[in-house]
Amino acid sequence: MTASTIRRPAAARTRLAAAGAIAVAGALLLTACGDQTEKGGTESSGSAAPLFSKLPKDIQSSKVVKVGSDIAYPPVEFKEGGKTVGIDPDLADAMGKQLGVRFEFQNGTFDTLLTGMRSGRYQIAMSAMTDTKDRQNGVDPESGKKVFEGVDFVDYFNAGVSIYTKKGKTKGIATWEDLCGKKVVVQRGTVAHDLAKGQAKKCGKQKLSIEAFDTDVEAQTRLRAGGADAGASDFPVAAYAVKTSGGGKDFELVGEQVEAAPYGIAVGKKNTELRDALKAALEAVVENGEYDKIMKKWGVEEGATKEIKLNSGS
Known part of the structure; x- marks a missing residue:
């Protein structure tokens, strides 16, 4: 089935929670249901990994990237046999080999992920999140008002x-x-x-x-x-x-x-070092063929991209 090129209106986004709701969700974050940490994933090879030096010092020290994700969205991310599996976890494992770190998926409701990232609970959000100008700019699509500082996206997939x-x-x-x-x-x-x-x-x-x-x-x-x-x-x-x-x-x-429209990994606007390291890791995963293997494994070749871009959403 061929994806339409219909332009995505500002108020309609894949897995989109209104930015205004995101802005006020901080109080709800502490009571967000079912938060769990997925301890699995690629074992870190630390400084021996080819892209380890590109990471921020705090992540080099911990060798862990904390990921906010709504883990109930097969085949992108979901639980199987108690383990977090899917397109995003597989891509994270492949990136982890390049960066020498482990991506630790933490489960949360989708509309609290950006708030959780802003509060420091997560360092990135990776959860079939569509890259949009509104999210980049921190704008509530319904009111048109800026309600938070926005995020950057490392785009890695296309979906309608x-x-x-x-x-x-x-x-x-x-x-x-x-x-x-x-x-x-x-x-x-x-x-x-x-x-x-x-x-x-x-x-x-x-x-x-x-x-x-x-x-x-x-x-x-x-x-x-x-x-x-x-x-x-x-x-x-x-x-x-x-x-x-x-x-x-x-x-x-x-x-x-x-x-x-593109799915992107959301990263804080000020965290450019981590953003660029993730982009480099995804580019390496595309180049070495792991990306295509993951797309084929989950039967989503139609959404595959050959170029990793920053903030390409509209």
Whole structure:
């Protein structure tokens, strides 16, 4: 399925929590549910690693990069057998070999990740997070006001948004307009949620009903049980659900993916040394072929990039 080149509107972003909510989430951070530390990953080879010297001194000392991630988003990051697995953890392991450090994934709700990074809980956020100008500039997309200092992104993947239905029960759904008069399930705070809300305003008397969940897995469960007509999420997530749920018998993709945009690793604006080290590590992973192996392993070659860029989102 070919990704659309439709330009992503400011208020609609993949796995996007409004920047305003991010700005006020500090008080909630201490009570964020289910925070866990993943101790696995690549063992550090320290200063013997080719890019170790590019890291900030504090990370050279600890040999650990603390990663904030919403670990409930297969195949990007999720738990399997008690271990954090997926595209992002595999890329982090490959980068760790280049940098001589271990990437320690810590689980948190998506809309608190940037706040957690700002408070020092995490040094980076790596969680299928879309690189956007609003996030770069710290702007609330709904109010247009600057609410925090913003972040830099090291971009490493491209993804659009897809609609999926129960297999054999598409009910004529192929576009967002076809959802009018029906019910769609989404993960709360994502681009799919924003697109659904935008489409609902256009549907008029043919009301579009939206049910939002904390995780995409919960949305899939609701659709599987017959509680909705369709679901919508990032293409790699939707494609993975279609491939794996019920052995491939539960869901099917419908129509084209839209809103193609880059995923990026978020790094604090002032932490340029770490940002540049991560970029160099990803470039090395692309060059040595590990990147392509990871994309193929998870069946997401369509979203692969050949060039690691900084702040390429719009």
